[in-house]
Amino acid sequence: MLDCKVDVLNKSDPILIEDVLKEFNRFYYKDMHHVYNKLLMHFLDMLKRNLVKSSEGSVLDEGSPAVQELMGLEEVKFCQIDQGLFEYLYDVICHIDDQDEESKKDDE
Secondary structure, X not given: OOOOOOOOOOOOXXXXXXXXXXXXXXXXXXXXXXXXXXXXXXXXXXXXXXXXEOOOOOEOOOOOHHHHHHHOOHHHHHHHHHHHHHHHHHHHHHOHHHHHHHHHHHHO
């Protein structure tokens, strides 16, 4: 994925939270939504697999202060809101024909 230091295709090797934060911010401020969103999704997936580490080598989980700090960042929250909105709008657009058919049935 571009020149991202975190390989989002590698689901077996641990990742460093410091690398995730650095790369997330780098792509966020370049306004590259598709990259920073994929990076955040990869981070969350790796967190569930216990494959997120600190630079000291300790395995991090959802309760770790470093993870809570990252997830509490304004930029991360905005990314999650954007993704939720995208999924909602995509769902609405995909089912717009269904709504039209239902309204036609109601008119009859």
